[in-house]
Amino acid sequence: MGRPGAPLVPRSLRRALTETGPIGSTTHQLSVRLETPESELDALLERLALHGDVVRIGRGLWLLAAYAELDRREDFHAPEEYVERFAHENGVVLGRYEGPITFSDNTVAPVHRWWPYVQGFSADFVAGVLQDEGLSPGSTVLDPFAGSGTTLVEARRAGHRPWGTELLPPAALAARVKTRFELPSARLLSQARTVLRTAARRTPSSVPFLRETSRQFLAATLRDLTRLRDALPGATDPMSEALRVAFGRILIPVSRLRRSPCLGYGRPDADQPRDPFTEFRNAVDEMAQDLDFLTQSRSRWGPAGHVWQRDARNLDLPPSSVDLAVTSPPYVNGMDYVNNYKLDLAWLGYAKGYADLRRLREALVACDNLGRAAVRPHLGTDDVPDRWLREILRQIRSNVDQKRSYRRDDAHGVVKRYFLDLRPVLAAVYRALRPGGRFRLVVGDSLLAGTYVPGDLLTARLGADVGFHITAVDIARRRWSGQRRDFPLRETVVTLQRPVGDS
Ligand SMILES: C[S@@+](CC[C@H](N)C(=O)[O-])C[C@H]1O[C@@H](n2cnc3c(N)ncnc32)[C@H](O)[C@@H]1O
Incomplete structure (x- = not known):
């Protein structure tokens, strides 16, 4: 709310700023949208900013003030808070991973470049993991979210048998073709x-x-x-x-x-x-x-592998048939x-x-564009397998209820379905891994509806819930939130292990 006497945000501008919400819009974008000269809009936005109705963040992105306030609220739980809680409750202090992580180098790397997948991860990251693991030749390496096959290509090149599931048909096609050396x-x-x-x-x-x-x-x-x-x-x-x-x-x-x-x-x-x-x-x-x-x-080369075009949640591999699993799942709200x-x-x-x-x-796995009908069964906040998740879902719901203009009023349901989608995959990989086998995941955190969601730590906790031991959680890099351009998020390597004595 602006101070008394402040100029009102014109309705058309409010509507445009509401649509981009906490992501913000540049003056140029607003000028195209509202068919108003940039100079005129700039002057208006500056005036509104003086009265606290709008806020400028990052490199010239305008938001309605209500969006900027969301993560400055008293009930906002910051990333550091979760890191401390994680050390206390799960006994793991976050470390650092210093190697390559993003797909960008793959766009010129042999075979990986056949189907550049922006959401892919780094082939060198996978090669490093395979080397660290010291697997014997011919071991089976699984990627349940195989994407364009980065893990699978590197596994086969390193002498192992690649297995993957991927539900998006063109990605599954690329992964199949790329592993047919x-x-x-x-x-x-x-x-x-x-x-x-x-x-x-x-x-x-x-x-x-x-x-x-x-x-x-x-x-x-x-x-x-x-x-x-x-x-x-x-x-x-x-x-x-x-x-x-x-x-x-x-x-x-x-x-x-x-x-x-x-x-x-x-x-x-x-x-x-x-x-x-x-x-x-x-x-x-x-x-x-x-x-x-x-x-x-x-x-x-390792033996020829297999890419199944199917849902990783229903992964039904023979028990203890996999020596190592490496993946990067979709990110929360991603x-x-x-x-x-x-x-x-x-x-x-x-x-x-x-x-x-x-x-x-x-x-x-659920994303922010999921249709409302698919989210409707997931609107309750109590029936979730993790205490943190319950708190987070309630927080999202309360933020959205208080500020009715959030892009979707069922945002907490999307987040809930995301984690309910992820859990069976963790459980299925657990069963497929041999005792002592590790599951390494590259995961991100998120910010949505003014709530910080530590997707990496929640994934590790869900992993622990299905029986894994959390071996390490290492921050790999900073990245910028799609929701608030000035809020730093991270990408993390989570390492889970099926306990050695478990059979
Ligand atoms: C982050 S990408 C993986 C990218 C991969 N690491 C690479 O380098 O190409 C996540 C993948 O999970 C897939 N996916 C999402 N839900 C799935 C499901 N239920 N079963 C199998 N694959 C799924 C998506 O289609 C996407 O390709």
């Missing part, structure tokens, strides 16, 4: 030439159902994409699947979109369209080069994978309409 590069190249020749003769056909398709691509690009897509072999043999990965790989580069990390407009070179045929040829060339590179270390990969889902034929996208979103 024996694919003959010469045949891949010749099949790609056949696809290109066939595509050149085809007439353009219909584009996928996505509403924005005509804005995402130039008309000529769309025509070529449909010709290429129609020329791809539809079979599920390794060669056909590899060609489909190459096709999926080019969708963003030939569009006007980028992932940063969410799918959005604004590629700096969007007006210089790239030719789908050339991009496809380049993608396959890279794959062929990497396959040749892999062949040099053939004697060290990425909407379905939205981010809807181009791949639609163009590769995995989704025929919006209902398919919705169903897939509901099947994945």
Whole structure:
């Protein structure tokens, strides 16, 4: 609330600022949204800020004051508080992990670059973990949230058998293809030439159902994409699947979109369209080069593995069949994978309409875009397996109730479903691991509706609840909140171990 006599926030501006809530908007974004000159808005916002109605944070992001206050409330529990409680209650003092952690290096690394997955983690991180573990050759390494297969590729390169589950079809496809090291590069190249020749003769056909398709691509690009897509072999043999990965790989580069990390407009070179045929040829060339590179270390490869396109919550592997598990699950309130990969889902034929996208979103670990109906069964705050979680859910609910303008009034239900989704995966990995086997997870914390959610520590606690021993919790890096740009969050390596004597 502003002081008496303060200018009122005009209704249209209030609505725009409410939509972006604690994330904030730049003057430029507001000016586009409200069709008002930036200079006029700047002057107004400065005046409103003087009266305490709006607040500027970070690098020029405007919020309604109510959003800025949320994490300064007396009942706000800060990250440090949880760190202390964790040491006290769980007996683990947080350490530091100093090595690589993000996917960025993978975008140029052999094989990993075949399907750049912004949400992926670092191949070097996995390689380091595999080295630390000192597994004997041929051990089985599991990633229940395999994504694009970073863990699986590194496990096989290090001499182990990779097993993974992944529910997002294009990611599962990429992980399968990337772990088939024996694919003959010469045949891949010749099949790609056949696809290109066939595509050149085809007439353009219909584009996928996505509403924005005509804005995402130039008309000529769309025509070529449909010709290429129609020329791809539809079979599920390794060669056909590899060609489909190459096709999926080019969708963003030939569009006007980028992932940063969410799918959005604004590629700096969007007006210089790239030719789908050339991009496809380049993608396959890279794959062929990497396959040749892999062949040099053939004697060290582990046995062929398996990627199951299925729900990690129902992971049903033989007991004690896994020697090590390494993963990075979705983060609390994090990425909407379905939205981010809807181009791949639609163009590769995995989704025929919006209902398919919705169903897939509901099947994945809960994210902030989950439909209300899927959250409705999770609105109670008592029936959760952890005391901290109960307190946090209540806090979110109370914050949202007090400030009705929060983006969704069932935010606590989304968080609850997230942890209820994660717990069965922890339990399933526990059963699949051999006694003494470790489960290493890269996890993040979050801030939402003015409540800090220590996702990393909660994951460790849920792990302990299903029987794991918490061996270490090491902070790997700082990252910035999508909710409050000036609130530092972290990414953490959690190490859990199935007790040695447990059988
Ligand atoms: C952080 S990403 C993993 C990225 C991976 N480490 C990599 O480097 O590519 C999390 C993955 O979990 C997947 N996922 C979410 N819910 C799932 C579920 N219930 N079963 C299996 N996979 C799921 C998402 O599709 C996403 O690919």
